[in-house]
């Protein structure tokens with residue numbers, strides 16, 4: 013993840029560095045706030061405050077905020093639309109930079125150039141429809157920034173539903189801010205895209221500033237039909253984000269079986285811990301039913317993992333990023349949950365007494 017943790021510093025030293033960073037950025041960038049709650053900036057609507065919160069409204073501002081934060085040696089997390097993360101209840105110690113750089117240009121020969129904070133649905137897709145260009149309409153209805161889409165290789169089914177389509181198919185090049193602060197334009201191959209993967213996972217200090225998409229001409233009518241079909245497909249299967257906040261699919265896909273199907277076979281739909289619930293619509297989606305905490309979600313994730321492993325023999329691993337400080341999670345085992353990049357993985361051995369005690373099936 014675009015998430016950098018310098019060597020550990022004392023809270024007092026970190027506070028000092030953040031105060032300096034605020035003083036340097038405040039005259040140059042419009043939104044620089046302290047103790048800003050992160051929940052409103054995520055689709056899960058969960059998460060405590062960031063020590064420092066900065067909004068970048070152009071690629072130049074984004075590069076400035078990131079390089080200045082690095083110079084001050086403070087932990088940094090780059091936030092797109094917050095659609096693929098769970099933020100801890102205690103928030104984030106360091107600076108969160110929210111990417112709102114959203115300039116888009118049509119560049120001839122079917123090319124669309126967009127800054128990395130551009131929202132794919134609806135802004136970028138609408139731009140492609142206006143230009144009569146195909147390749148992005150498959151991702152209608154999915155909450156994502158351009159940067160998040162490249163980070164994860166955004167994907168959805170083809171119009172005839174016969175295969176999975178990936179955003180890599182239309183990525184031509186991207187402008188990156190590298191680890192050493194230089195800007196480089198790279199082509200699609202640099203990303204080594206895979207399923208839910210790009211090189212960005214392994215190079216957490218590299219930031220996407222902008223991307224160029226190479227698209228094919230298609231009639232606006234056909235593009236609109238595809239978009240409508242995709243929105244309808246989602247509406248029938250997925251919980252609506254405005255009333256049932258979520259982070260989309262929680263668990264990575266398991267080839268040939270499906271993580272959601274496994275959880276469904278275990279009768280987990282409707283299972284609830286605190287305010288978090290496995291939605292009745294899709295057993296791979298957890299929703300914030302009622303003022304859920306990140307702790308509720310972590311315990312529900314553990315409960316689902318443990319139940320599926322016990323009853324079906326598969327180990328589910330999470331695909332969302334876990335960001336910041338989760339505080340005391342109670343009886344969750346310390347090992348088996350987090351990879352070195354901060355993402356959870358695997359089923360904790362030994363089970364979750366607390367989850368068993370409080371999980372209620374509906």
Ligand SMILES: Cc1cc2nc3c(=O)[nH]c(=O)nc-3n(C[C@H](O)[C@H](O)[C@H](O)COP(=O)(O)OP(=O)(O)OC[C@H]3O[C@@H](n4cnc5c(N)ncnc54)[C@H](O)[C@@H]3O)c2cc1C
Nearest residue numbers: 013014092093094095096156157159160163167220259260
């Ligand atoms: C209701 C719902 C439905 C969904 N359906 C789908 C689906 O059908 N297909 C699918 O593939 N996904 C789906 N998702 C998941 C999500 O939409 C994607 O993962 C999306 O790409 C996340 O983008 P984001 O801008 O929200 O990234 P964030 O969640 O903000 O960030 C995710 C990661 O990307 C990194 N990142 C963000 N911007 C940049 C950048 N400019 N440079 C470098 N790193 C960056 C962040 O640091 C973080 O590590 C769904 C999610 C929801 C909530």
